[in-house]
Amino acid sequence: MSAGFLNELNDAQKEAVVNTEGPALVIAGAGAGKTRVLTYRIAYLLSNGTDAGKILALTFTNKAAGEMKERIIGIAGYNNSRYLWMGTFHSIFARILRKESDKLGYPSSYTIYDSTDSRSLIRSIINELRLDDKVYKPSSVAARISTAKNNLITASGYSAYSTAVETDKRNRVPEVAEIFRRYSARCYKAGAMDFDDLLLNTNILLRDFPEVLNEYRSKFNYILVDEYQDTNWAQYLIVKKLSELHRNLCVVGDDAQSIYSFRGARIENILNFRIDYPDYRLYKLEQNYRSTKTIVNAANSVIHMNTGQIKKTVFSENVTGRKINVLQSMTDAEEGFRIASDIFDKSLSEQIKWEDFAVLYRTNAQSRIFEETFRKKNIPYKIWGGLSFYERKEIKDILGYFRMIINPIDEEAFRRTINYPKRGIGKTSTDRIFEAASQHDIPAWSIVSGRASFEPLFTPSTWKRVEAYTILINNLISGNQKLNAYESARVVINETGIGKELREGQTPEEVSRYENLQELLNAIKEFTEAAGTNGEPSGLGAYMESIALLTDQDNEDEEDRNKVTLMTVHSAKGLEFRCIYVAGLEENLFPSLLSLSTNKDIEEERRLFYVALTRAREQATLSYALNRYKWGNLESCSPSRFLKEIDEQYLDYPQTGGIPISARRRMVRENITGNNYSPSVNKGEFSDRRNLGKISGSQPAGNNFSYTSDLDQIRPGTDVVHERFGQGRVKKIEGEAPNTTAIVDFEQGGEKKLLLRFARLMVIKK
Numbered sequence: 001m002s003a004g005f006l007n008e009l010n011d012a013q014k015e016a017v018v019n020t021e022g023p024a025l026v027i028a029g030a031g032a033g034k035t036r037v038l039t040y041r042i043a044y045l046l047s048n049g050t051d052a053g054k055i056l057a058l059t060f061t062n063k064a065a066g067e068m069k070e071r072i073i074g075i076a077g078y079n080n081s082r083y084l085w086m087g088t089f090h091s092i093f094a095r096i097l098r099k100e101s102d103k104l105g106y107p108s109s110y111t112i113y114d115s116t117d118s119r120s121l122i123r124s125i126i127n128e129l130r131l132d133d134k135v136y137k138p139s140s141v142a143a144r145i146s147t148a149k150n151n152l153i154t155a156s157g158y159s160a161y162s163t164a165v166e167t168d169k170r171n172r173v174p175e176v177a178e179i180f181r182r183y184s185a186r187c188y189k190a191g192a193m194d195f196d197d198l199l200l201n202t203n204i205l206l207r208d209f210p211e212v213l214n215e216y217r218s219k220f221n222y223i224l225v226d227e228y229q230d231t232n233w234a235q236y237l238i239v240k241k242l243s244e245l246h247r248n249l250c251v252v253g254d255d256a257q258s259i260y261s262f263r264g265a266r267i268e269n270i271l272n273f274r275i276d277y278p279d280y281r282l283y284k285l286e287q288n289y290r291s292t293k294t295i296v297n298a299a300n301s302v303i304h305m306n307t308g309q310i311k312k313t314v315f316s317e318n319v320t321g322r323k324i325n326v327l328q329s330m331t332d333a334e335e336g337f338r339i340a341s342d343i344f345d346k347s348l349s350e351q352i353k354w355e356d357f358a359v360l361y362r363t364n365a366q367s368r369i370f371e372e373t374f375r376k377k378n379i380p381y382k383i384w385g386g387l388s389f390y391e392r393k394e395i396k397d398i399l400g401y402f403r404m405i406i407n408p409i410d411e412e413a414f415r416r417t418i419n420y421p422k423r424g425i426g427k428t429s430t431d432r433i434f435e436a437a438s439q440h441d442i443p444a445w446s447i448v449s450g451r452a453s454f455e456p457l458f459t460p461s462t463w464k465r466v467e468a469y470t471i472l473i474n475n476l477i478s479g480n481q482k483l484n485a486y487e488s489a490r491v492v493i494n495e496t497g498i499g500k501e502l503r504e505g506q507t508p509e510e511v512s513r514y515e516n517l518q519e520l521l522n523a524i525k526e527f528t529e530a531a532g533t534n535g536e537p538s539g540l541g542a543y544m545e546s547i548a549l550l551t552d553q554d555n556e557d558e559e560d561r562n563k564v565t566l567m568t569v570h571s572a573k574g575l576e577f578r579c580i581y582v583a584g585l586e587e588n589l590f591p592s593l594l595s596l597s598t599n600k601d602i603e604e605e606r607r608l609f610y611v612a613l614t615r616a617r618e619q620a621t622l623s624y625a626l627n628r629y630k631w632g633n634l635e636s637c638s639p640s641r642f643l644k645e646i647d648e649q650y651l652d653y654p655q656t657g658g659i660p661i662s663a664r665r666r667m668v669r670e671n672i673t674g675n676n677y678s679p680s681v682n683k684g685e686f687s688d689r690r691n692l693g694k695i696s697g698s699q700p701a702g703n704n705f706s707y708t709s710d711l712d713q714i715r716p717g718t719d720v721v722h723e724r725f726g727q728g729r730v731k732k733i734e735g736e737a738p739n740t741t742a743i744v745d746f747e748q749g750g751e752k753k754l755l756l757r758f759a760r761l762m763v764i765k766k
Contacts, residue, residue: 016283023277029314030614031290149196150264199234228253232264292321323652336369356578384567409443485543
């Protein structure tokens, strides 16, 4: 096999590709081609005769793994690369656990619970314990359990861990340990693992069964890990154990993009690589191929403020590009309006597609204003990370039947399918089934399939309906053995009556659900055809495993492509757009109020901002509001410290809203350097705004102005600002309080008649 593909690499990339022996740390700056290095390193190994089955490559998304494998096949050929062990951490470990599951007491057909299944089971346990689900919120308890598992703490270990137990007591949720115990027991009884179990149980397997560890340690001569800075403790230990024999471990990542500590990611894993592997070799990929010089240099000027990092200097040889716009708005509503207007104008004037725009924000709640303004301007948009296709009810219902076919002791699948479509088995009957299952410590399926032992539970008529369900499931299980996933799916949809029920729907919502059913069949058909072409398993079990391990970035619908993307910065990692807007750049929002207690947390927020800025290829806009609604009150805000940290030569303060460039620049500097990091709470009142400079083009530049919300000061001739219409002058006052109205001539919106008590006009005081 020719290695001519090496000519496509720069010198730094080539060095990281061809030095394949021993531990290697590849630090890749944003847009520096790390995926290409990983891909070509594997292709280079194959070109030198390495058996594909000896290579293990771990990623964080199926999309990344799929793109890399496709590229490797293009270089090395299908036959040379078909047996690569390449996939996400969870998919690879799920594959190992399928083979070794009996050692841990699980069936090889174990179910993988997604987050919805986990929360549903936890909610059931909270109800059984008669706890208040407003105190013991299922999502919060699930997060607590997840954190424990990612730190390799089992349910029994948690109960014995005094620090965790005391923390729960202080937080007034002392029963978390008992919920954890029951949750783990119920998952085990149901033959199910959640996502975190895939990591936890792999560690237990490698710890308790040395022969298994030796088998896989010997098997993988070369191990490659993508996004190493995002690995948690459980992932770190598995990689360390598997690489101890051959020590040909190559990890690729960027410490400057470590932003997932809330999920358990440990930046120490990448920072301490040199300590774990003293004989390591360091390779730095510093050329950014994505962004303009301006964007790269601006991002560098911010991230250099961090102390906990591996030093590198990212550079770009692309065009210099435009300066970064800094957009100031009076309120969060005006911020949404201005960003939407800017996107609309650019799409027309510069012929930029909607899909080339992204609005990034720190918290999900910020999306509301953008959704409202985008609708008003007829801008198509999508919320990234919203409800995925596989989370929709009609899809979950069908998948529930698939899971029962594969693993009938799956408790959550049983609960979802026992009375859907409706067959007269109500909540009371279902509760009796689960109570009996709990008393006898057996799965619910054993109750309904063993009528003779549990005859007193129901009346003969109820048993008749229950038996109809068990006969249906048994027939589906029997028929599935000879069918591929698509054929099985068609049988399930027809035999259960789900297809008929959805087909007869008349409302738009019902029609949409039927269309989703059709799309599911399309997806399964594609899966079976691809599996047949590649010689891989095409059964229902293989299909269910493939979708159970999907990540957010694997769930984008084709129909959603040409839309503006709204997303949190955390969700944006790994993506890129021609134009990005970072909204809400204010102290206590970005950086988050919760991150200001320690320098370590602030540095992660700075890395998060670095990620946001480096998503842009050509244009970036940084936006903040001087006032933002919080809990119904309008509170004043200070611009984010990150604005100050950007070298001023890369910023542009466009003259919008009547505030000139010099005044905007001075205002940002003075607000930040004055350590005004905490917004004042004024119960809806605006604080004085000094040092804003010239408000109207007709005023002398040296004047100082401030704002007030005192409605008594509004009279004809008064200069005012409205959160939507901008600056204007009052022409006339009509009526008496509380129904007083003002006719205002706005510079951009023209004359408007506003009811004063609702208008929230701000008076410009000279």
